[in-house]
Amino acid sequence: MISCCRCSGNLAPALLVEKPQARGKGDLGRVAGARSSRLSIYREQIAASCRLPRVRYPPFFATLVIMFKSQTLLRSSLLAALALAFAISATASPIASQPFADLLAKRESTNNADDLTVDLGYSQYRGTFNSSTNINSWKGIRFTAPPTGDFRWQAPQPPSLNRSNVIDASQYGSQCPQNPFGNPEYQVTSEALEANEDCLFLNVFAPQNASGLPVMVWIHGGGYGAGNGQYDFTSIINANNNDFVGVAIQYRLGAFGFLASDELSRYGVVNAGILDQHFALQWVQAYISQFGGDPRNVTIAGESAGGGSVMLHSLAQGGTLGTSLFKNVIAASPYLPLQFGYKDFEPSQSYYAFAAEAGCFNGTAYGKTAQNIFECLLTKDTQTLQQANVKVSASSFFGTWSFLPVTDGKYILSVPSQQLNERRVNGKHLLVGNNAAEGGLFVPRDIDTEEKLKTWLSTLLPLLTKEDIETLLLHYPVDTSVTTKYATNGFEMPDANSVSPVATGQQARADNIYGELTFVCPSYWMSEAYSGSGRASYRYQYSVVPALHGNDVVGYFGPPSAVQSADFVKAFMNIYGNFVTKDDPSISAALAYGSNYSASADSQPNAAENWPKYSAHSRYQINLNQTGGTPESMPFLSTNATVLTDPGLRNDFTKVDAYSWEGYRGRRCDYWRSISNLLPN
Helix, strand or coil, rough: CCCCCCCCCCCCCEEECCCCCCCCCCHHHHHHHHHHHHHHHHHHHHHHHHCCCCCCCCCHHHHHHHHCCCCCHCCCCHHHHHHHHHCCCCCCCCCCCCCCHHHHCCCHHHHHHHCCCCEEEEEEEEEEECCCCCCCEEEEEEECCCCCHHHHHCCCCCCCCCCCCEEEEECCCCCCCCCCCCCCCCCCCHHCCCCCCCCEEEEEEEEEECCCCCEEECCCCCCCCCCCCCCCCCHHHHHHHHEEEEEECCCHHHHHHHHHHHHHHHCCCHHHHHHHHHHHHHHHHHHHHHCCEEEEEEEEEEEEEEHHHHHHHHHHHHHHHCCCCCCCCEEEECCCCCCEEEEHHHHHHHHHHHHHHHHCCCCCCCCCCCCHHHHHHHCCCCCHHHHHHHHHHHHCCCCCCCCCCCCCCCCCCCHHHHHCCCCCCCCCCCEEECCCCCHHHHHCCCCHHEEEEEHHHHHHHHCCCCCHHHHHHHCCCCCCCCCCCCCCCCCCCCCCCCEEEEEEHHHHHHHHHHHHHHHHHHHHHHHHCCCCCCCCEEEECCCCCCECCCCCCCCCCCEEEECCCCHHHHHHHHHHHHHHHHHCCCCHHHHHHHHCCCCCCCCCCCCCHHHHEHHHHCCEEEEEEEEEEEEEEEEEEEEEEEEEEEEEEEEEEEEEEECCCHHHHHHHHHHHHHHHHHHCC
């Protein structure tokens, strides 16, 4: 069990949590009870924080404590009001249902099609037209008030009125403060400390003269700590005959968007970054028709943490939102890290570590100082907070992030694995996929023995006992005799537990464990949740070597490369585009086979022509790969991988059984879900 705060010096003593006693071998009758006990102990994380007992106040009494002990009356009054509101309406949604209604009423004119000026009520934006692509674009559109000052860690609010001038929308807005994943070798640079909290902007791309077109809203990835919305939709829209409108959004990242603790939830909101995304979806409902989009036909899409975000919105408010914000869902490599409750040990530990680095915590018990931690954090400048953000994140366990979505009881009601199993989801149609080698980027590259593997697992999954880890490894048998790195074909041995383009043996085993737990199995669970009951689920695997996490993005946004042909990119773009416009990813034979297509030579139907719906009785996926070309060795992850390069690359799309794929991957995903309360995810 982790028991040390991730911060420097002696500012934040360890948050101590009693480690539960391990159960004896064969004591399976008490498994459920032991798991419940361990999780209960884990959820009492603050009780012994920093050597002093925690003082638990009812929300209203906590208000009085802050009011009397604060040194700044104005800010204390604001915090008191927030706490009182929380006490009165603890279960209310943190976002209004129609936040833009008043602003829409302030529109004074119809939009000017000649100069692409769009009146949003709160501001007017002038877009640009690209005559070579016939695409209009509006970049850097503000969709919330700046989340700065006293609006830090609060639910997003509508923008203020700014109608004095028409705003030029030819440039992207500032990206949100970035932070790295855990890496002991990471060196903080001055560039990493450059940050602008005023970053909640979105970008719109629409065909010329668009009207009533389907809409694709893209949520970027980056572990909830990095990335931005600077995606250009031009190529994918053009590849789909200019048949839809694209929107790319930004949201608060790292500590600015995903700081969580009991105290923060009293005076602010947890999951602020997720609420930013939700607010952007409400903006789309209010305004996208002015750009030529149809608010009734919205697909939300994302990769990695963006795919994870899409998954969380599909589960939002217990799956009771229906199609009010979106109809379709695309999740590429949906990122599902361990999802704790907002008051649990892990998020609270990160909260105290962050506060210590920012100079707002020295180990004094809650309520014993004139100024609480949250109030202190509001007084800090952006650079101070960004430095704390970067330091805490870099010092986390390798390949993980410190600030992540949590179960908040308001928007995110439960862990995804369980709610997906209950099929309580929003939206109607799903396209979901994973890459063949998801895990390698996030696993230390020195796991060459089973003992090292077990040590790594015990830190990655701190609620698992030694017996749990032994059981886990039984589901991941390894062939250590394999010494040559290569891509598996999915249905022959050795499978991904033993070899990949970048690893063999125990290293490949570790990579596959992380990849399946964090990206692949969530995609399987989503596939099941959207099958049947009037919904439709389609899935794929991206297998273009090396098929590492993130390699697929250039497949649907472009451009083509030496290892990913123009034929493949065009087909992949149309798979996404057809799903957005037709609710079905199936593509024509000509697109599936590519430029070498011949109606006579390629007489057999291509698997991608009639994409199978996924169900419990028909667990099929389309494997998206290439064949032909020239083998070439390229460096990846401190090793060399053999890839296929143009000329001569040819699309290779096949229908495969997703459940038996890679040595019964589906069975392993069933196992992960069975122990989800020990993770939790």
